[in-house]
Amino acid sequence: MADFTRPFTAALGAFDLLSLQGIGRLALVLTGLTLAHYLLVAVYNLYFHPLRHIPGPPLWIAFSQLRSIYKMRGILEFKYAEFHEKYGEVVRVNADEVAFIRPEAWKDIYGHGHAEFPKHFPGLKLDHKKIVFSHSKDHFRYRRAMLPAFSDKALRLQEPLIRVYIDLLIQRLREQSETGKPVNMVRWYNFTTFDLIADLAYGTPLQGLAQGKGNAWLDNISNIIKLLPIMAFASVFPLAGTALQYLAGPQIRNAEKKHYAFASKMTMDRIYNKKQPDRGDFMDFMLRSRGQPHEMKDDELASNADLIMLAGSETTATLLSGATYWLLKTPHALKQVTEEVRSAFKSDDEITFDDTRAKLPYMSACLNEALRIFPPLPLGMLRIVPAGPPVQIAGVTIPGKTQVSVPQFAAFHSEYNYHRPNEYIPERWLPEAATDPKSPFFNDRRDIHRPFSVGRRDCIGQNLAMHEMRSILARVLWNFDLKLDESCNNWHDQKILALWVKPPLQVHIKPRAA
Template sequence: MPVSLTAQAALALCLIYYLYSIIHALYFHPLRRIPGPKWWIAFPVLRHISAIRGLVDLDIPQFHLKYGPIVRFGRDEVSFIDPEAWKDIYGHNNKHGQLPKVKNSASNPLDIVSSNDVDHSRYRKSLSHAFSAKGLQTQEPYINNYVDQLLARLKDVAQSQTPTDMSKWYELTTFDIVGDLAFGEPFGGLVSSEYHDTVKTIFESIKLFPFVKMRDDYPILFSFISLMIPKRLLEAQRQQNAHTRAAVMKRLANTSAYNRGDFMDSMTRNRGDKDGLTDDELVANANILIVAGSETTATLLAGVTYFLLRNPETLRKVVTEVRSVMQTESDITPTSANANHPYPYMWACIQEAFRLYPPVPTGLQRVTLESMLIAGHEIPPGTKVSVHPLGASWSPVNFHAPERFLPERWLPEARTDPASPFFLDKRDVVQPFSAGPRNCIGRNVAYIEMRLILTRLLWNFDIGLCEESSAWYNQTAYTAWEKPPLMCRLTLKEN
């Protein structure tokens, strides 16, 4: 057969197979009865294009508004927004333990996020001392030190009467804190007012994941898709890994840093033992701690600041609460700020910010191993399932007036008074630190940081939002939000 005819026949067979796969996905697939966008199901590349543009986690909530509490948004991908789905997907499955995580070629089995259950338990145990009540108490002076530095820098800004980017200040602070707790030294952001090179590479490398997922789903196009990946993203990932390894090795060589009670001290307690972490495992988990322990906290602080400034009456209430509870600023400590009782309205504001603007807006996917019930729906084996944080939080199925920033929905009376418009709100669907055995181990230190920083900020300053940041909330997301500057005016409060 002539080459041209052979090529034509091969092309025809490919087209026939592709058409068959579309028809099967739409009309014969085990998930065919679950509603969802048919174009995305027929042409999965559309989902990848949306992710590369930073829009997929904004599209999925719209699908839930259109199709309901369960949405099929890919050939084998299903999203839920029912509170029960958290337990079904992320809890213990009776037969198989935890559902396995969906991994990609960039996943590192040596870190606490992507590891198997046995290693995850070992990594979590190695970190348990750092995140225990005693460990957190040991870390309070380090946290206080950087919050003091932040307040000193902001007082200089207020006196200069120059608008400033609060989102950047939050990031500089949280990265300095986690740098000190992980490596024994900060990134120096609060001193220089600029991002360290490592921090810059983290922001860049996060955008690599949509390309990796697309490349994994289309292995036959591996070379072509690899060419699509911007070189700066690949270089950023390489630099980030190199910076982290160098910082870990430097910390391990610093004998004076032993017994600091920080993250690295906790992870190296059993170094050299059977269950101790290897150097590669220390580097991999330090990478996770740097990203998860800084960017998420800074994102929440930026979000709650924006929502407060866009809602003057809410801001007035929380400022009044903060300034009336403590007699002096020195009374505001990590311990006092971390208690729910002194600041119930501020805590409600933080929870409402978690709902409207979760620091990790994407669904954390698991794979079903066999047919199982999730939120009352029969799901076949081999399905990628997740609870989508934005889809759940923005849904009128779960919340009254879901698009509005209303901290009152989190106050105790909203839960107990049937006359409250928020009485039927499904608050359990908001799980910003995930759920189950793999929930975020660092949630308590994150709570300490965000409460302490917000409390001292509101105690010291009157804050206003600059007009240029009025639409700050309109953002894209690449697993984490791509935040524009949050320009604010700071004025020292009158005595």
């Protein structure tokens, strides 16, 4: 029988493998081999890798695990911003990843005109029935079935359903104002958007506004945010990460099963509830695909309704929270947008989708600036360059199998793209800023601003999101005078774990003076 200790004894001399001395020597050898492996990989990444011509932080390039560690800490996007400031518009942020903050990178990575770059979601378990994770063929089918629900014509039909919840938000804020205590606007915006989307997707509200308390979806988002550091940790240290996932496994699996069962039941109740025919909501439009080549089956409807709940509510509530905060931190902007809203409408009953878009140019500028300085999805949406010949992205040659992205936070906060990028200045979005060479914002590269992405996989609900944001913010400003509580002066100083980890946004609210 072969002696498997021979290679070790040859190198270290004879020893008893089962003794403490033998175990110690073996551990020393294995540690040395591991360190040698990491050193060789680091040398390759720095000096021999096909991406070696692209500048970036040497330690991050040498040791890919650093990216996940900073992601786990919730400060990855801020590090990307630092790297672009130091190394330029195109930065190698990892051994196999390149980040771009040039406007043309949007089309080259996410746009039409080339083979689709596959999405990359490291560390996540994907449900391919959801449109954002779906394969190309299914994505086309899902999008064709879902898109009619988000057209201007469809949204006008849905506006009365949406208005019910905006009315209820105003009622609840009026009640809260009578207490004399500051109001957590994050909480009330979340209640509003989740109730609203639940009604459009399932034909039933979640009673957040009515009862002033959370619901299954809000709890699920909280659980997801708590799990993200574990997922990031697992991608860096697989053994320890697997142990953590094992320990938390039953709780995670039970939560997932409970949530999916809840979402599926709501979907089935909506589909087969004969009391709500031709309601004109999301599900009604998607059900019209039945019998067509692009029809969606029950399980696909359930998965995508669940996705719409998260994507269509959390992001809108985040933007409204950010816009409210930055307006309250910028007195001249708050004064101007409030005067614009109140002069445009004699009563808040007049505030409609079409009129907020047509009559409130300064408020549109305020929302665009909020989308820039506090993007609801501040990440770079990773794509992988297909295997094969190198491609050109923003004028740079990139080999196949490279991870690429436009990190939104870094791109939107860069002096390469914006004058005074870290300040909230709605005036940069007014028409004269782009036409008057004397404007300090004339040279802003506005085409970098793509908060809803571009191309075949851009946000299908962006039209609805903008209608919601304009209508909700206009109604709040028309009805109330707002003042930021001093405890929230640095509210924007938050971590990013895929989503912003938002603390309460405490605001003093008073009904507007007659």
